[in-house]
Amino acid sequence: MSEANFNEYGLSEIILKSILKLGYKKPTQVQQQVIIPALEGKDIIAKSQTGSGKTASFGIPICEKVDIEERNPQALILTPTRELSVQVKEDITNIGRFKRVRCAAVFGKQPFSVQQRELKQRVHVVAGTPGRTLDHIERNSLVVEDIKYLIIDEADKMLNMGFIDQVEAVINKLPKARVTMLFSATMPEQIEKLCSKYMKNPIKIEIAPENITTKSIQQCWYEVQNSDKLDLLTKVLYIENPDSCIIFCRTKENVENLVNQMMKKRYSCYGLHGGMLQKDRLDIMEKFKKGEFRFLVATDIAARGIDIEELTHIINYDIPLENESYVHRIGRTGRAGSKGKAITFVTPNELKFLEEIEEYIQYKIPKAEIPSKDEVNKAKAAFKEKVSVKPKLKSDKGANLNKEITKVYINAGKKKKIRVGDIVGALTNIDGIGADDIGIIDIQDNFSYIDILEGKGKIVLDALQNMKIKGKEVRAQKAAK
Numbered sequence: 455m456s457e458a459n460f461n462e463y464g465l466s467e468i469i470l471k472s473i474l475k476l477g478y479k480k481p482t483q484v485q486q487q488v489i490i491p492a493l494e495g496k497d498i499i500a501k502s503q504t505g506s507g508k509t510a511s512f513g514i515p516i517c518e519k520v521d522i523e524e525r526n527p528q529a530l531i532l533t534p535t536r537e538l539s540v541q542v543k544e545d546i547t548n549i550g551r552f553k554r555v556r557c558a559a560v561f562g563k564q565p566f567s568v569q570q571r572e573l574k575q576r577v578h579v580v581a582g583t584p585g586r587t588l589d590h591i592e593r594n595s596l597v598v599e600d601i602k603y604l605i606i607d608e609a610d611k612m613l614n615m616g617f618i619d620q621v622e623a624v625i626n627k628l629p630k631a632r633v634t635m636l637f638s639a640t641m642p643e644q645i646e647k648l649c650s651k652y653m654k655n656p657i658k659i660e661i662a663p664e665n666i667t668t669k670s671i672q673q674c675w676y677e678v679q680n681s682d683k684l685d686l687l688t689k690v691l692y693i694e695n696p697d698s699c700i701i702f703c704r705t706k707e708n709v710e711n712l713v714n715q716m717m718k719k720r721y722s723c724y725g726l727h728g729g730m731l732q733k734d735r736l737d738i739m740e741k742f743k744k745g746e747f748r749f750l751v752a753t754d755i756a757a758r759g760i761d762i763e764e765l766t767h768i769i770n771y772d773i774p775l776e777n778e779s780y781v782h783r784i785g786r787t788g789r790a791g792s793k794g795k796a797i798t799f800v801t802p803n804e805l806k807f808l809e810e811i812e813e814y815i816q817y818k819i820p821k822a823e824i825p826s827k828d829e830v831n832k833a834k835a836a837f838k839e840k841v842s843v844k845p846k847l848k849s850d851k852g853a854n855l856n857k858e859i860t861k862v863y864i865n866a867g868k869k870k871k872i873r874v875g876d877i878v879g880a881l882t883n884i885d886g887i888g889a890d891d892i893g894i895i896d897i898q899d900n901f902s903y904i905d906i907l908e909g910k911g912k913i914v915l916d917a918l919q920n921m922k923i924k925g926k927e928v929r930a931q932k933a934a935k
Contacts, residue, residue: 458480458481458486459480459481460473460478460481460514463489463490463493463514464493465514465518466518466553468552468553469514469517469518469549469550469552469553471552472517472548472549472550472551472552472553473514473549476548476549478510481507482506482507482510482511483506483507483661484500484502484506484507484508484511484659484661485507485508485510485511485514487500487511487659487661488500488508488511488512488515488635488659489511489514489515491657492511492512492515492516492633492635493515493518493519495633496633496655496656496657497633497634497635497653497654497655497656497657498634498635498636498656498657498659499635499636499638499641499649499653499656499657499658499659500635500636500637500638500659500660500661501638501639501640501641501658501659501660501661502637502638502639502659502660502661506661508607508637509541509542509545509607510545510549512531512603512605512607512635512637513542513545513546513549513550514549516529516546516550516579516603516605517546517549517550517553517555517579519602519603520550520553520555520578520579521578522553522554522555522578524576524578524600525576526597526599526600527558527573527577527578527579527580527596527597527598527600527601528578528579528600528601528602528603529578529579529580529601529602529603529604529605530579530580530582530587530598530601530603530604530605530624530628531546531579531580531581531582531605531607532582532583532584532587532604532605532606532607532612532621532624533581533582533583533607533608534583534584534607534608534611534612534615534617535561535583535611535755536561536562536563536564536583536732536735536736537735537736537739537755538607538608539559539560539561539581539582539583540559540561540581540736540739542557542559542581542607543557543558543559543581546579546581547894550578550579551859551893551894551905552893552907554893554894554905555578555579556575556576556577556578556579556894557577557578557579557580557581558572558573558577558579558580558581559580559581559582560573560580560581560582560583560586560587560590560596561582561583561586561732562583562585562586562732563731563732564732564733566586566589566590566595569586569590569595570590570593570595571898571899573590573595573596574595575896575897576874580596583617584612584617584620584621584623584624585617585620587624588620588623588624588627591624591627598627598628598629599629600629601628601629601632602629602631602632602633603632603633603634603635604625604628604632604633604634604635605634605635605636605637606621606634606635606636606637606648607637608637608638608639609621609636609637609638609645609648610638610639610640610641610642610645610778611639611782613642613644613645614776614778618644618648621648622648625652634652634653634654634656636648636649636653636656639778639781639782640778670788670792670793670794671784671787671788671793671794671795671796672793672794672795672796673784673795673796673797673798673817673819673820674795674796674797674798674819674820674821674822675797675798675799675800675808675819675820675821675822676690676797676798676799676800676821676822676824677800677801677802677805677821678799678800678801678824679801679802680801683771683799684712684715686799686824687701687769687771687799688719689824689825689830690769690797690825691721691749691837692825692830692833692834692837693825693829693830693833694767694795694797695833695836695837695840696748696766696767696795697745697748697764697766697840698742698745698748698764698765698766698767699748699749699750699765699766699767699768699769700749700750700751700752700765700767700768700769700783700786700787701723701749701750701751701752701769701771702752702753702754702768702769702770702771702772702774702783703751703752703753703771703772704753704754704772704774704775705727705753705772706727706728706729706753708771708772709725709726709727709751709752709753710725710727712725712751712771713725713751716749716751720841721748721749721841722747722748722749722841723747723748723749723750723751724738724741724742724747724749724750724751725738725750725751725752726738726739726750726751726752726753726755727752727753727755728753728755738750751771754774754779754782754783764792765786765787765794766787766794766795767787767794767795767796767797768783768784768786768787768794768795768796768797769796769797769798769799770783770784770796770797770798770799771799772799773798773799773800773804773807773808773811774807774811775807777810777811777814777815778814780798780811780814780815781814781815783796784796797822798819857909858907858908858909859893859905859906859907859911860905860906860909860910860911860912860914860915860932861903861904861905861906861932861933862903862904862905862906862911862914862915862918862930862931862932862933863901863902863903863930863931863932863933863934864877864901864902864904864918864923864928864929864930865900865901865928865929865930866900866901866902866923866926866928867897867898867899867900867901867902868897868898868899869899869900870924870926871924872897872902872923872924872926873897874895874897876923876924877892877895877897877902877904877923878892878895880921880922880923880924881904881906881914883921884913884914884917884921885913885917886910886913887906887910887913887914887917890907890908891906891907891908891910892904892905892906892907893905893906893907903933911932914930915930915931915932918930
């Protein structure tokens with residue numbers, strides 16, 4: 455099945471169009487094995503590592519199957535972290551863009567009322583962390599009576615974070631007649647029990663992890679005293695001169711200390727850890743994805759939910775103490791067929807953790823020699839030159855898809871009693887605009903956003919300068935985002 459093609463899955467033209475524009479060429483292993491049974495409505499247990507393309511493996515069937523005319527959510531995706539919820543929302547939105555599939559993300563540390571307002575509108579898919587999802591269900595702001603698909607993503611991470619009881623509480627609130635899919639890098643006994651309790655004759659899929667640890671990612675490690683780590687990091691950065699790199703630390707204190715030390719050296723870097731405000735975390739992630747800075751210093755919280763184009767290097771400044779964390783960390787690079795490099799710093803008393811990781815991934819990681827002063831001096835000029843050049847910003851995965859979509863802002867919303875039907879009715883009166891040219895409509899209290907498809911944004915913007923919606927004059931402009 456190595457020559458499989460997305461055209462073989464009987465997908466609608468509207469979903470295939472999104473897939474093509476997103477740059478999906480051939481289905482990955484997990485996509486080849488999951489998409490067909492998911493479309494057939496079968497329960498699935500998939501053991502698959504990070505970076506294998508699993509979000510699209512469940513995202514494509516969900517977007518294909520949802521009925522956009524239904525008002526209540528039809529699919530619920532549970533994720534362990536806020537970052538992953540946001541990433542899944544972005545992926546589902548992109549895959550379902552031309553079909554007008556709406557996905558909402560719900561997670562803690564963001565005002566409940568903001569999410570509540572979004573869930574009052576027509577939402578087809580919800581991606582959320584277990585605690586906040588349960589909160590919305592219990593407060594009746596998330597209606598689950600029409601949920602047909604439940605996806606439990608990164609199940610082992612949820613177990614490690616102590617969320618399994620909340621996951622089970624959510625499951626017990628859902629309709630029993632549904633499709634359930636569970637994805638996990640490992641299958642601890644408690645996860646297997648969860649599967650046997652809540653799934654019906656599930657298809658079991660296991661994707662071999664070899665490609666993530668040996669083929670696409672070059673690995674090495676350095677032995678170093680804790681006091682010499684910063685000096686070694688400087689040498690390694692000069693030699694490697696990465697375009698985009700995540701440097702992992704075990705604690706938020708270590709992250710903050712390292713960021714301060716790197717900033718003194720005028721490195722282009724930011725820190726990311728669980729003690730930060732959610733808005734700041736998402737803002738930093740967005741800037742890093744765009745390539746606005748080169749080095750992200752992060753705790754393991756950033757090891758999941760980060761899908762970044764052209765991330766060339768991972769540096770384990772602190773070796774992870776859990777084997778799975780090593781795989782998840784290095785899985786941020788070498789994605790989607792590209793090459794990556796993973797470098798790990800190991801102190802003499804941490805060698806036992808390195809041995810455990812090697813046994814877990816069944817690969818002897820080569821030891822590297824600390825670069826000589828001469829090698830470092832030769833590499834220094836190129837590193838300094840790259841620092842002095844303004845970074846070229848990256849386009850996100852949906853850039854091609856968004857080229858023919860214009861997001862229009864109008865200064866009218868719920869408080870002016872504007873509804874989706876009012877906007878659609880007004881826009882379809884414009885010459886050359888049909889219902890198929892109108893994408894997702896997001897109505898807030900005082901304003902609304904409208905996606906105009908097929909490159910017809912200018913036609914709509916020009917027409918809106920001289921027309922009313924529901925008898926009310928509106929000001930329309932191209933949205934800032």
